[in-house]
Amino acid sequence: MHVVKRVEELIPAGVQEAFDRLQARRWDVARRDAKERLARLEKLQQLILARREALADAIHQDFRKPRAEVEATEVMPVLQELAYIRKHLKAWMKPRKVTTPLMLAGTSSHVRYEPRGVVLVMAPWNYPFNLLVSPLVAAVAAGNTVLCKPSEKTPNTARFLAELIRDAFPDDEVALVEGGPEVGDALLRLPFDHIFFTGGPRVGRRVMEAAAKHLTSVTLELGGKSPVIVDATADVTTTAERVVWGKFLNAGQTCIAPDHVWVHASKEEALLAAMREALERFYGRSEEARRASLDFCRLVDDAAFKRVRGLMDRAVTEGARVVVGGGVDAETRYIAPTVLADVTPESPIMEEEIFGPVLPVLRYESLDEVVGHVRAEGKPLALYVFSQDEATVERVLRETSAGGTCINTVVLHNANPHLPFGGVGQSGLGAYHGETGFRTFSHERAVLRQGRTSLAHLFFPPYTGKAQKLARLASRLFE
Numbered sequence: 001m002h003v004v005k006r007v008e009e010l011i012p013a014g015v016q017e018a019f020d021r022l023q024a025r026r027w028d029v030a031r032r033d034a035k036e037r038l039a040r041l042e043k044l045q046q047l048i049l050a051r052r053e054a055l056a057d058a059i060h061q062d063f064r065k066p067r068a069e070v071e072a073t074e075v076m077p078v079l080q081e082l083a084y085i086r087k088h089l090k091a092w093m094k095p096r097k098v099t100t101p102l103m104l105a106g107t108s109s110h111v112r113y114e115p116r117g118v119v120l121v122m123a124p125w126n127y128p129f130n131l132l133v134s135p136l137v138a139a140v141a142a143g144n145t146v147l148c149k150p151s152e153k154t155p156n157t158a159r160f161l162a163e164l165i166r167d168a169f170p171d172d173e174v175a176l177v178e179g180g181p182e183v184g185d186a187l188l189r190l191p192f193d194h195i196f197f198t199g200g201p202r203v204g205r206r207v208m209e210a211a212a213k214h215l216t217s218v219t220l221e222l223g224g225k226s227p228v229i230v231d232a233t234a235d236v237t238t239t240a241e242r243v244v245w246g247k248f249l250n251a252g253q254t255c256i257a258p259d260h261v262w263v264h265a266s267k268e269e270a271l272l273a274a275m276r277e278a279l280e281r282f283y284g285r286s287e288e289a290r291r292a293s294l295d296f297c298r299l300v301d302d303a304a305f306k307r308v309r310g311l312m313d314r315a316v317t318e319g320a321r322v323v324v325g326g327g328v329d330a331e332t333r334y335i336a337p338t339v340l341a342d343v344t345p346e347s348p349i350m351e352e353e354i355f356g357p358v359l360p361v362l363r364y365e366s367l368d369e370v371v372g373h374v375r376a377e378g379k380p381l382a383l384y385v386f387s388q389d390e391a392t393v394e395r396v397l398r399e400t401s402a403g404g405t406c407i408n409t410v411v412l413h414n415a416n417p418h419l420p421f422g423g424v425g426q427s428g429l430g431a432y433h434g435e436t437g438f439r440t441f442s443h444e445r446a447v448l449r450q451g452r453t454s455l456a457h458l459f460f461p462p463y464t465g466k467a468q469k470l471a472r473l474a475s476r477l478f479e
């Protein structure tokens, strides 16, 4: 017999209790001024600084991420975010006065930034520290209580995070629950005030469906295929090294990694040769040297290894040429940094986000053609354009849509806290970083105060015709 469980039975006791504690404390936490909020974040920062070696060990154990990459892509962005918040939080929290239209003479208005309440931060595994702690600090800065869930695919980092959060915050202000999809599913049944989710579009859709039940607002930081366009005027050497760096960082397991490259036919062979050169300079001149390189990560699990290997093998079977790479080692989940040429839009590797160290290069003849392809692929999280021609750059910006764009480089827009970071359409909804993060975790409350004099009584019933005449007169102001 099929047994339908009640909602309460689907939520593990520990999870429900953690939520209830955060719920009970939310109004006290919401009242805090900037100084008190910053004191909490200060403690977190001290613990991060004291434990950065342990963090590097944990992430290394999870997928052999090099220490230098842990510093540059996990620790530094979080410290930068904390420093930026420290500098600006007081100003961000200030109510913002707005002007008063003539019709409302006698009133004054302002916008207050109030915390959303109890928020859920669900993180992916690929930058397991940064992508949990960055939204967390924005949420705390905005005065929320927070429940976090790291990914089960990076268990060492999840354990590190659990201890860090436990030591940095009282458990009725910030809590962390570990677990996989079942725990994620249970969390999504709770009536949070906001859900901040980073992960794939499949689970993102599930988050939005679950949020609809409680009319919970969501921020979705998703993924997709981020293209690179290299036109005929681009500098081939610098283009190659920047694209190769951004692609093979984290072994291609980066949401804003260049997924594939569209290169103008006149530059194709030169670009491929320069990419090969850059890749060998970065990771080693031979396949053995690259396999032994300490600067190159592994795929996170067997499923990821099988999926990326399958994509690469099918592309080659269907006619792609291996320019460099192509090797694999299932035991260590190693896929060589690989560049593929002669790939076409119909190739299976163009069907889904690659999320691994394989870079297909496609050639194009006209900008119209490549713009058409990019539009057909949906709105990506990032789109990169390499060109010395301002008109080309402007056309690409005007005729396509993407979460973010870098011109003549890749990935770095993510590192500027003055820029909002987020997707559009299938690549996400909402944004964070810096002030945008504070606003994301705040509700903009509209406040209007009536002074002594008021024109409103002119519109009170009974309507003698005077009110209508006045409204008509007033509407002339807008003609």
Ligand SMILES: NC(=O)c1ccc[n+]([C@@H]2O[C@H](COP(=O)([O-])OP(=O)(O)OC[C@H]3O[C@@H](n4cnc5c(N)ncnc54)[C@H](O)[C@@H]3O)[C@@H](O)[C@H]2O)c1
Pocket: 122, 123, 124, 125, 126, 127, 131, 149, 150, 151, 152, 179, 180, 181, 182, 183, 184, 185, 188, 198, 199, 200, 201, 203, 204, 206, 220, 221, 222, 223, 224, 254, 255, 256, 353, 355, 381, 423, 428
């Ligand atoms: N936009 C961004 O900032 C950004 C950053 C990093 C990664 N990503 C994207 O994330 C994806 C890779 O990360 P991933 O594999 O960890 O993503 P994922 O969607 O599989 O998992 C993300 C989180 O959701 C949880 N989860 C999984 N299944 C669930 C379910 N059925 N119900 C509830 N929760 C569930 C996981 O445990 C994890 O905590 C890629 O698509 C990548 O592009 C986006």
